[in-house]
Amino acid sequence: MQQEVDYVIVGAGSAGCVLANRLSADPSNVVMLLEAGGPDKSPWIHIPVGYFKTMHDPELDWCYRTEADDAVAGRSIDWPRGKVLGGSSSLNGLLYVRGQREDYDRWAELGNAGWSYRDVLPYFKKSEDQEHGASEYHGAGGPLKVSDLRLRRPIADHFIAAAQEIGIPFNTDYNGATQEGVGYFQQTAFKGLRWSTAKGFLKPVRDRRNLIVQTRAQTRKVLFNGKEATGIEYVHEGVVKTVRARVEVILAAGAIGSPQILQNSGVGPARVLNNAGVQVRHELPGVGRNLQDHLQVRLVFKTRERTLNDEVNNPLKKALIGLQYALSRTGPLTLAASQVAIFTRSSPDVARPDIQFHMQPLSADKPGQGAHPFSAFTSSVCQLRPHSRGSVEIRSNDPLNYPAIHANYLSDERDHPVVIGGIKVARRIAAAPSLAKHIVSEFIPGSQYRTDAELLDVARKFSQSIYHPAGTCKMGSDALAVVDERLKLRGIGRLRVVDASIMPELVSGNTNAPVIMIAEKAAYMILEDRRYQHVARVEDAPEAVVAKPVAHAGQRD
Template sequence: MSFHAEKYDFIVVGAGSAGCVVASRLSENPFIKVLLIEAGSKDNNPWLHIPVGYFKTMHNPKTDWCFITEPDPGINNRQLQWPRGKVLGGSSALNGLLYIRGQREDYDRWSDLGNAGWSYDEVLPYFKKSEDQERGEDAYHGAGGPLKVSDLRLRRPIADMFIEAAKNSGIPYNNDCNGKDQEGVGFYQQTASNGLRCSTAKAFLKSAKSRTNLDIVTCSHATKVLIENQRAVGVEFEKNGERHRVFAEKEVILSCGAIGSPQILQLSGIGPKALLEKYDIPLVCDLPGVGENLQDHLQIRLVYKTSQRTLNDELNNIFKRMAVGLQYIFTQSGPLTLAASQVYVFTKSNEDEPRPDIQFHMQPLSADKPGDGVHPFSAFTSSVCQLRPYSRGRVRIVSSDPKVHPAIDSCYLSDQRDQQVAIDAIKVARRIANTSPLAEHIISEHVPGENYQTDEELLAAARKYSQTIYHPTSTCKMGKDATSVVDERLRVHGVKNLRIVDASIMPEITSGNTNAPTIMIGEKAVDMIIQDHFSPSAEDHAQKERTPQTQ
């Protein structure tokens, strides 16, 4: 993988969930020359292709950026590890594989905020375009696309009991939370096929790598966007200790995620004026919203000891783990095909909510954190997160050195409304656990513990035991207000030929796991890029001058 020219039509920075989509789709046209730049390595590590491999690739500096948040008062000044993929496929190569799109209302809300073209009915075709749904094509799903979406290959009795308990507690059964309605309980689907992970590198790049009009460079750390006269003209990156410059005739496209994209913008002189002046970075465009509006799903993990055997019993010694490995090698089935969770619940934290505002990830195992060994007793995990938090954080550079990680202020539970949802969410989790047929198999609540009872105590438990669920978004949000960074066509305000295509453009986080929506953003962005440059109306689009927002 290398670059063979100094000039391309398009330069895509970041080969993650969206970047792989953009590079692959653009290069389908043999007359469009594309360069894809990735800071991480090729996806050769076998753990990147085994579904449960995220236990080995998260927090591994060879595949993970290994970001750490600043001390957060909302969670007792704890600092959380924020894994982000640093490899071909980005975070889609080390995530939990769960395929969740969010709710119709999420996208209609984006449209209502002034982002034309982003309503649910307008984005649904792009979800379907990517998808190769194991269950077949219907009004909500696609078949024949590059992204494999399949049912789980692992079932355990404790998961079935959890589903029955949820139903008996008043939550409806829903076999397809990505269909007409999200609300309900059921088994997750995953981005996998035949026991192997389907990252965007595998889905979109594998067939594109041989194209002569697509160059892919790995282990190449982008340092800044090159800008002349308010126009992006190229990218500077470092590879093997040497700085290189490459140029784009049409556009530079940042797909570096909710942490990387605002960092590169700020390093390039696009961001809050006072911040850039602090680090002696020449100002290109004063955009106060760059790095602001950070949102994430904060999960509260409840662990229950059970009399029913769980995956803990299958993984708690070396001989059992060897048997699990052999099962996978010979049948591509068993615990190594496990996605991050088995059972979903989308429900309301209280009856006054108009639509589901909390999500459960139920796992038939338990551990102190991902990557740690399972507990030495039978147990399951019932994690619950708020789908649409009100709290907002930020990402800001702390140095002009591109290799210094930015400061991530997560600001969890800083809004009182989020605190109440956390309290109510624990109550819903306990309601399910105390319902038959699950209740009969529960010995005790191991985490947080039955000593947490009052609302004040439950909030204290949320602050102590909560963890990120790895869904940072919205730091370069799409919109028209003074804090937005890109317009509805994902073009950066005030800088021509510069577009952002990743989860950072979400004006508000989606109601669920963010990988599928990010892939959709990539698919939709490609159509807009082609329209802007190659359609009969491209000249009209080009004549629409965009100027920096005045503050």
């Protein structure tokens, strides 16, 4: 019931697959990767538009929900997170967005040395295989395929033209010199197939003799010897098992999973642990605090121009869509979560873009539900850097119980003018000449909402998460910091956190690409620490050091 390896990684998601690849590249490291979900065998995972099927499927999705919140009209909001090899990179909308250089410079200003934009850009480039080749801002030959969209629809072109008519510049590469502007999204796909981290980083190295991949392994807690992590206790096929880590335990379970595991292990705010009946091993007030997410306000416009709604609601056209994809890997089944990206400002007074648009040439009440029975498009706008903060807190000492997720959207009044301004920008785009002539009416929320107070009410009633939770094990040196700049847990040895939870502040955009970068940088730091430790041991040893032989670690599914 017990194994022993060098590194135990919890979570085979956007970060965990990267770590497993990079750490096992050294054959002297035996690495075990634990994933609560199963293999990524569902065909819907690999078809880009398959997120309409995989989200809300409990076989592939944790299906989290936030606590009911008066700030969003008393609603509980869905928070899909991947529970499968590849994690959320197997379920997400495939959009490749890095954020703004100022985001990372801000991380460095907060006391996190080595995390400025200049420091992290090489790690973005290292992972990337950009369709257009290497450049000052992009990499080629990395494990992660990044390509242009394979779908174009006229309504999207009208939307881009309208954005330019209100003064938003066209930008061919929002991941390049500047983010601001309007243009088509880049996506993590290749020849019409999703490119998750499981496909890009894990699949090519599954036959390494020093890498164990264990699926359907639900982590219960971190094991300790005093103030040092020694391993992981997990459940597999109904049996409680343990794996010992000779070097380090690495949590890569995401902004919900990582703080939950720490709290169930006795590491976190004493109040939360005591209320849940968990003995406090190490009080760390920031575990589960500082939760941030992008809240999107979705506007739907009925159109005269035909959109994808008309195609997917017509049985014959729907069959032709499937045939087109089968024959050429093109067409609507290659659709990412959105076609058009806009990064702009909620008001002229803002120093840099603070809102992001996701434009889709279709409309539905929410992902996973059928398209509306009329021609329409969706113009979603989210605040990029919210001030509101929430929390993740365990409810009991049972590690299999879901924690309470308090998103606290719009709880900070500084967020109100930004979301109101975002709705106004969306309407200005819709009223621009290139788009207005194709619009019949504003379906959601409806043109009857006009005043600032009414638009704030719109944000409370018609908003959804855009699925970017972050910040719950923040990096830093202040009272709420959980990890230091090398992602080591404060006050606990041989334990790191590597995922979106370490972001001190949410990045200005989608989070998958930044998490992959975080894992690339973390892998380098982990291997660097191992080299230094090895050199120190050799220098201190009175006799010659004999290298440890590596046995065949085997594979698990």
